[in-house]
Amino acid sequence: MERRHFLTSSIGLSVAAATATPGWAKAPTRRPNIVLLLCDDLGYGDLGANGAKLIRTPHLDALARSGVRFTNFFASANICSQSRAGLFTGRFAVRSGMANGVIQANDKTGLPPEEVTIAEMLKPDYATALIGKWHLGHVAPYWPPRVQGFDYFYGLPYSHNMVPLSLYSSGEGVDLITEDLDFHRLTAKFIDRGIQFIDDNRARPFFLTLALTAPHTPLDPNPDEHHHSPAGDYGDIVEEVDTGLGRVMAKLKALGLERDTLVLVTSDNGPWFEGSSGDSRDRKGGAGWDGGYRVPFIASQPGRIPAGQVSDALAMNIDFLPTLATWTGAALPDRELDGRDISRVITDRIPSPHDDLLLFDDTQVTGIRTKRWKLVKYSYYRGYKLDLGKYMISRQGALLFDLDQDPAELYSVASRHPEVFAALMKRMTDAQAKYDALAPKA
Amino acid sequence: MERRHFLTSSIGLSVAAATATPGWAKAPTRRPNIVLLLCDDLGYGDLGANGAKLIRTPHLDALARSGVRFTNFFASANICSQSRAGLFTGRFAVRSGMANGVIQANDKTGLPPEEVTIAEMLKPDYATALIGKWHLGHVAPYWPPRVQGFDYFYGLPYSHNMVPLSLYSSGEGVDLITEDLDFHRLTAKFIDRGIQFIDDNRARPFFLTLALTAPHTPLDPNPDEHHHSPAGDYGDIVEEVDTGLGRVMAKLKALGLERDTLVLVTSDNGPWFEGSSGDSRDRKGGAGWDGGYRVPFIASQPGRIPAGQVSDALAMNIDFLPTLATWTGAALPDRELDGRDISRVITDRIPSPHDDLLLFDDTQVTGIRTKRWKLVKYSYYRGYKLDLGKYMISRQGALLFDLDQDPAELYSVASRHPEVFAALMKRMTDAQAKYDALAPKA
Known part of the structure; x- marks a missing residue:
């Protein structure tokens, strides 16, 4: 079970991974x-x-x-x-x-x-x-x-x-x-x-x-x-x-x-x-x-x-x-x-x-997920795609879900956890900028 | 509980409804x-x-x-x-x-x-x-x-x-x-x-x-x-x-x-x-x-x-x-x-x-439902609306669900129940024709 807070860096883990004896040390010879x-x-x-x-x-x-x-x-x-x-x-x-x-x-x-x-x-x-x-x-x-x-x-x-x-x-x-x-x-x-x-x-x-x-x-x-x-x-x-x-x-x-x-x-x-x-x-x-x-x-x-x-x-x-x-x-x-x-x-x-996973919809980072939290920025609705931060759909700019209690992503808790929201929104925005720069030019 | 076969007519029920003593006979005077x-x-x-x-x-x-x-x-x-x-x-x-x-x-x-x-x-x-x-x-x-x-x-x-x-x-x-x-x-x-x-x-x-x-x-x-x-x-x-x-x-x-x-x-x-x-x-x-x-x-x-x-x-x-x-x-x-x-x-x-309910998406009859059965003909997908009978999505022309065992409409049983499928498809088609004729002309 992964129990770290979602903002914890993984540096400590990498050290642990490098020093512990791997479980597959008894790997087959071929x-x-x-x-x-x-x-x-x-x-x-x-x-x-x-x-x-x-x-x-x-x-x-x-x-x-x-x-x-x-x-x-x-x-x-x-x-x-x-x-x-x-x-x-x-x-x-x-x-x-x-x-x-x-x-x-x-x-x-x-x-x-x-x-x-x-x-x-x-x-x-x-x-x-x-x-x-x-x-x-x-x-x-x-x-x-x-x-x-x-x-x-x-x-x-x-x-x-x-x-x-x-x-x-x-x-x-x-x-x-x-x-x-x-x-x-x-x-x-x-x-x-x-x-x-x-x-x-x-x-x-x-x-x-x-x-x-x-x-x-x-x-x-x-x-x-x-x-x-x-x-x-x-x-x-x-x-x-x-x-x-x-x-x-x-x-x-x-x-x-x-x-x-x-x-x-x-x-x-x-x-x-x-x-x-x-x-x-x-x-x-x-x-x-x-x-x-x-x-x-x-x-x-x-x-x-x-x-x-x-x-x-x-x-x-x-x-x-x-x-x-x-x-x-x-x-x-x-x-x-x-x-x-x-x-x-x-x-x-x-x-x-x-610490997180990016969810792409084509070239757009449309969601970001940690173990517990999920930020969703865009959704399809009927014949079009909506920015959930617009048209007064979300006052906060996106929807934030606490998957521990709400795995089906039904109820945004963005107003309850503004720090989590801000941190994930920043990660999403930073990721979008990074991958926009990496994408091949048309 | 409504246990009639979905194709049973409601004529017998109307007679029963007309002759039985209504439960609200003791209705208030005002x-x-x-x-x-x-x-x-x-x-x-x-x-x-x-x-x-x-x-x-x-x-x-x-x-x-x-x-x-x-x-x-x-x-x-x-x-x-x-x-x-x-x-x-x-x-x-x-x-x-x-x-x-x-x-x-x-x-x-x-x-x-x-x-x-x-x-x-x-x-x-x-x-x-x-x-x-x-x-x-x-x-x-x-x-x-x-x-x-x-x-x-x-x-x-x-x-x-x-x-x-x-x-x-x-x-x-x-x-x-x-x-x-x-x-x-x-x-x-x-x-x-x-x-x-x-x-x-x-x-x-x-x-x-x-x-x-x-x-x-x-x-x-x-x-x-x-x-x-x-x-x-x-x-x-x-x-x-x-x-x-x-x-x-x-x-x-x-x-x-x-x-x-x-x-x-x-x-x-x-x-x-x-x-x-x-x-x-x-x-x-x-x-x-x-x-x-x-x-x-x-x-x-x-x-x-x-x-x-x-x-x-x-x-x-x-x-x-x-x-x-x-x-x-x-x-x-x-x-x-x-x-x-x-x-x-x-x-x-x-x-x-x-016996059934029609589900309209705008002027289109997009689904029809009985107590047990559900026929779905159209679905939105990303930026467009699909006829589920086309693009080889359904071999049968639409999706048929048995809600008794599959209330979330996950698995079509159209190939298992061709008579139910045909009857509901006919109802849907007939309804579309009826309401097309009734709709105000633009």
Whole structure:
């Protein structure tokens, strides 16, 4: 539990982190494999482990029991391309010019090749694959994902509700090819390919990102599976994800790689038109409210991560890159990162290195969050976006929530805690100025 | 409990209603007074009786215990002017040309004088007053509210976050005057004036609408009251509403009018940027989701309404006019109404006369609801409004929710219940065609 006052600096913690014996000192002799299951629009509340009543996720729940489940883990953006840019680079999307909506089928933009992704960081020691949805650029020089360090790619260039759409495959010496799409079996296909990749690379360290398109719309349950969830097609799709994870875990076990493999599960943003944000407010794309950003996060590596933990430490998907650098011994890219190493938050329950998290809506810092406090400055309302400090919506200039007593962000206590309000408003303003200056010029 | 299949016709019920002895046969000899406390943007979940934890509402809760509290009561629109047009006329706002956003400070429109309001229906037997917010037109021929049957008006022409804004008073032979606004004491002022009106008219039947501006933004708690709710200024304002209701009830008691007065409490729509929708999804203005429409509803008249009831019957604020016609013996206006008489739902727990309720977003039927089922066709998302049947969001053309198991409208079961889906979609389409034809031509 993180109990510091929100204004406390983290300097003391860094010292502690540097001197204490790390819990993963008994790390396996080989470099750990990494399987990242990145879901698309999966809601925090759609997992049994996170309180879902209408969806059964036994494998996700078992994975959570085998390691750590986070309750305050956030995507670095409330929509897809931006969140993925943050996840893979450890830097907010605004730095790479990716903080402008999501990439559309007719766009010519993408994640700049000079950005360093987790896959690039892990090369050449690791075999790397991205199987599923890329959505970080589908024209040269951003395409295929091999330009960003993935040896192998099999999947879709962008969201599967966009047209025209084709399924692509690229490997060493293999040209891009297209295949007919069969939405009903997309998840199963990706899992199949992922398992094949694990099998092909079982003798060496690998980094596999299974960037499933599920449960993003359109929802087309697999006719070969028979879940019939009371949560409808969405529930069936989430249960297919769960089944797929079960198959991956069975493969790792069959190959004897369980203790050598770090398995991570998360989502790119909150749920869209279906799915549950848990007790958070709003959902994907909804400006500064938690529901657009708070996502499931599970991490498991038996022998390295103690089983049965639940952590409420603040963390974000931009933490993946520095954390995996520590986890694998890889050298960090030589550039400023926004993410922090949370490896010992995961293994040793040390407090989060984050005093706060910034919530971006495109290039705008729309919310800022500490463990207890939340400042929200903008919200969508009907057909437009509102500055909550204007039109007499907030006398104070924004809304401040005490998440300890009001996790759903219903009642602003800005007038009750002016010092907290002022401090967070300053952080938000300073952050906006910093990132405005860092953003690529149009 | 209403347990009919959603497709059952209500013919049998009408017969039963016509032949059974009404529970209010022991009605008082004088025509009952009516006090309607109409709050502005008060959320369903902001009342202690409806589950609020951070706001204390002892008088509202006591009122609910003294009569009936509804759990499935809806505003007839998700924003203010439209909801009020429906409430006062018993007809959806689309009929009167009022279904186009809300009235702005520079608008020249209003509720057509030929519409018949509850106040007009009750004249000349009743003394009538509207104290608080009108928001149904503030230029001739829509202004002042006396053109719609209110003898006395004291309050604001539109929402108190709009500018320029003045406080107006109008009475018999009294010209409109303006006063300086003191937001901190608006609620107290309205309550004072309401109590004065009750006192002035204690010897005759009266219809008082206390159309409070609370808890709509801006939120300016009264410095003379000291609530300091953990729900911040919003909580304080709701507690001021509660205190005000307590003062009104004390006045009725002091005058010996308790059993002669029907007290109704509701809100014009769901909560805006603060406030709780309870377990409903979304909030004010949010297209077809319940949270924009579901509001508190309490009705109390000791001796006429049994105490301690909780009703989950479907009802809507358009039901007020026909219900009050029955309650007072007034003649219904000679025109087609959308509302239904729910007087015996209130007194005798008969099933709701509504098989379904239409949820309008401006002139568009955006949702339709039965007791168990909910069809949602449109939703706002970021800066635009989406047809959920397009862009591959729903394979079926809209989202269908089973509210019995999924009250928060998270998981569409359209593919599980195609007959229910088709029937509701037909009702929605038919309703859209009907109201398109009825709407005034621009």
